[in-house]
Amino acid sequence: MLCFEDFKPGHLGRFGPRRITREEILAFAAEFDPQPMHLDEEAASRSMLKGLSGSGWHLCSIIMRMMFDGFIGRTASLGSPGVNELRWLAPLRPGDEVTLDIEVTEVRVSRSRPTTGIVTFKAVASNAAGQALCEMVSPIIVQRRDDIALGQAGR
Amino acid sequence: MNFFEDIKIGQRRELGSFTFTADSIKKFAAEFDPQRFHLDEEEGRKSLFGGLAASGWHVASACMKLLVQEGQRLAKEAAARGESVAAFGPSPGFRELRWIRPVLAGDTISFATEVRSLRPSSSKPKWAVLEARHTGTNQRSELVFSVLATAFVPRRNDMAEPGKRVPR
Numbered sequence: 001m002l003c004f005e006d007f008k009p010g011h012l013g014r015f016g017p018r019r020i021t022r023e024e025i026l027a028f029a030a031e032f033d034p035q036p037m038h039l040d041e042e043a044a045s046r047s048m049l050k051g052l053s054g055s056g057w058h059l060c061s062i063i064m065r066m067m068f069d070g071f072i073g074r075t076a077s078l079g080s081p082g083v084n085e086l087r088w089l090a091p092l093r094p095g096d097e098v099t100l101d102i103e104v105t106e107v108r109v110s111r112s113r114p115t116t117g118i119v120t121f122k123a124v125a126s127n128a129a130g131q132a133l134c135e136m137v138s139p140i141i142v143q144r145r146d147d148i149a150l151g152q153a154g155r
Numbered sequence: 156m157n158f159f160e161d162i163k164i165g166q167r168r169e170l171g172s173f174t175f176t177a178d179s180i181k182k183f184a185a186e187f188d189p190q191r192f193h194l195d196e197e198e199g200r201k202s203l204f205g206g207l208a209a210s211g212w213h214v215a216s217a218c219m220k221l222l223v224q225e226g227q228r229l230a231k232e233a234a235a236r237g238e239s240v241a242a243f244g245p246s247p248g249f250r251e252l253r254w255i256r257p258v259l260a261g262d263t264i265s266f267a268t269e270v271r272s273l274r275p276s277s278s279k280p281k282w283a284v285l286e287a288r289h290t291g292t293n294q295r296s297e298l299v300f301s302v303l304a305t306a307f308v309p310r311r312n313d314m315a316e317p318g319k320r321v322p323r
Contacts, residue, residue, distance in 0.1 A: 032216040060212055061188070082253040085250040086252070087247060
């Protein structure tokens with residue numbers, strides 16, 4: 001398990017690519033974001049995004065899954081308090097191969113819960129052409145190694 | 156969904172509520188956020204959340220669902236009055252998204268939105284840029300979710316560029 005001490009400022013990794021199908025885009029939009037630009041080819045072609053695009057919240061959820069598969073799944077993560085900033089830069093299209101770059105921007109020990117630390121990272125999701133689709137800065141709360149060591153000593 | 160000209164800063168709308176069942180929490184988590192505290196009651200109880208907790212992205216997506224529903228309701232009403240219908244533009248992003256308290260299995264979250272700022276878009280003359288604070292409150296009146304979101308809203312065509320209006 002990766003602990004707080006394993007995260008250092010700098011590039012953490014590049015994950016994916018993950019191919020996003022038209023069916024996935026339509027299924028997410030039907031459930032959570034049923035706007036014509038995410039559901040209907042004809043209406044989408046007349047929209048500002050000029051063609052069928054995935055919901056921005058779908059892309060966020062895909063980024064979450066790619067982060068889980070990339071590193072959070074093997075991190076002693078306790079969850080996240082939120083997202084500082086997120087920008088949707090270009091539309092997610094059916095068939096896009098999404099690659100995720102993760103950079104750690106800040107690490108600090110939690111003041112309110114000293115057995116944990118806050119790791120802030122910047123995530124950039126790009127398509128196969130290298131065009132950035134979404135940029136996000138978000139902290140996660142991660143268990144500190146000392147605490148794990150103490151816990152194991154007690155067993 | 157309203158046009159730029161109909162929107163006032165401070166306007167607040169109640170968007171309705173969304174109940175997070177254990178099944179829906181696990182289904183969303185299995186696809187997008189399979190952290191143990193989103194998938195299993197016992198793991199949830201042992202976590203900081205104190206119970207099976209919805210993924211934060213599930214909470215945000217439920218908020219979007221209710222925003223779209225409200226927009227579609229307003230559009231239907233405008234159409235029934237014979238008025239032109241304003242359609243959502245895409246969003247350039249958001250900031251200050253806060254998962255303030257866990258959303259646990261069985262919780263019902265009521266969402267609301269309040270207009271914080273509004274200005275004509277400098278690059279897109281038919282559009283304005285709206286900033287709104289969306290919030291979610293649980294059945295105990297505790298604030299659980301908040302986000303400051305930006306969206307493009309359409310301007311009424313005949314008022315978009317008054318300087319370029321053709322005299323009738």
